[in-house]
Amino acid sequence: MAIKGTTQLLGVIGYPVEHSLSPLMHNAALAQMGADYAYLPFAIHPDALGAAIAGFAAIGLRGFNITIPHKQAIIPLLDEVSEVAQAIGAVNTVWRSENRWCGTNTDAAGFLAALKGLDRNWEALPALVLGSGGAARAVVAACHQLGCQQIWVAGRSPDKLASFVQSWLATPEITAKLSGLPWDQLPDYLPKAGLVINATPVGMHPHGDNSPLSEQEVGLMGEGAIAYDLIYTPRPTQFLRWAKAANLIAIDGLEMLVQQGAAALEIWLEQPVPVAVMRQALLDHLDL
Numbered sequence: 001m002a003i004k005g006t007t008q009l010l011g012v013i014g015y016p017v018e019h020s021l022s023p024l025m026h027n028a029a030l031a032q033m034g035a036d037y038a039y040l041p042f043a044i045h046p047d048a049l050g051a052a053i054a055g056f057a058a059i060g061l062r063g064f065n066i067t068i069p070h071k072q073a074i075i076p077l078l079d080e081v082s083e084v085a086q087a088i089g090a091v092n093t094v095w096r097s098e099n100r101w102c103g104t105n106t107d108a109a110g111f112l113a114a115l116k117g118l119d120r121n122w123e124a125l126p127a128l129v130l131g132s133g134g135a136a137r138a139v140v141a142a143c144h145q146l147g148c149q150q151i152w153v154a155g156r157s158p159d160k161l162a163s164f165v166q167s168w169l170a171t172p173e174i175t176a177k178l179s180g181l182p183w184d185q186l187p188d189y190l191p192k193a194g195l196v197i198n199a200t201p202v203g204m205h206p207h208g209d210n211s212p213l214s215e216q217e218v219g220l221m222g223e224g225a226i227a228y229d230l231i232y233t234p235r236p237t238q239f240l241r242w243a244k245a246a247n248l249i250a251i252d253g254l255e256m257l258v259q260q261g262a263a264a265l266e267i268w269l270e271q272p273v274p275v276a277v278m279r280q281a282l283l284d285h286l287d288l
Ligand code: NAP
Pocket: 107, 110, 130, 131, 132, 133, 134, 135, 136, 155, 156, 157, 160, 198, 199, 200, 201, 202, 204, 212, 230, 231, 232, 253, 254, 256, 257, 258, 260
């Protein structure tokens, strides 16, 4: 990739940001497209977020992704926030439009992309989300978009679970279908769920033998149910290995990662982007 006088800048902000796979994935796509852009990581301390955004405006940055810990803190600094990002309460993609910063969240769309090929009557299928952190928020919004009439969120801390459920009160259409579930009640709900999503880090490398559900609990999931793990290293996780052994549908987090990135790049470049190139860049890097 040649950096020229005309090259425009994209990037990702986080603190830390070194772990981010976004530069790899986006620069692979930009190179394949011959787009005159470069995508860089920016480690921005939380105290410097406002100054960084002002600086980005000053240098004419086209847009950027946001990772932990800035996904919520960025919101008051933006001029416009999409409905889905407002509902999720987090922004992962920002772009400049007519001297204004606009933000959205592409995680829910990324999550849904991997489910697109599946023929299901989502209205009749309750979704069960394990964990109530940041990713669970995008998953809840996505399950609502999918049409699920019941969304159960299981958490190990009753207080955190209660505040998670409360945090959706401004979105009554989601609150109406959302229930918090104490972890020990999972065996009663697993047989009824059509889609079970691991939105905890349990089972992530280097703890690949761990699983949020035991083998016995995975065995309680009903015929045709979908086990969806947001984790993408290892691939598959222990949760998904057990799901496959039980003849369930197993989906890992790689496609969500690819698709949330592709959706962001499409916003910035306003044209279709090479999703396969982005996926392959990650697969090569992760050695999968
Ligand atoms: P987070 O905000 O830290 O939330 C983690 C959640 O998991 C919390 O609710 C936490 O509960 C729960 N949890 C942690 N350990 C647990 C355990 N042993 N048993 C039960 N619950 C437990 O993290 P996040 O940002 O939501 O990310 C969650 C996972 O999703 C990570 O593995 C991340 O890599 C993955 N992810 C993937 C993508 C993708 O594109 N594929 C995107 C985003 C995230 P407590 O609050 O009680 O600790």
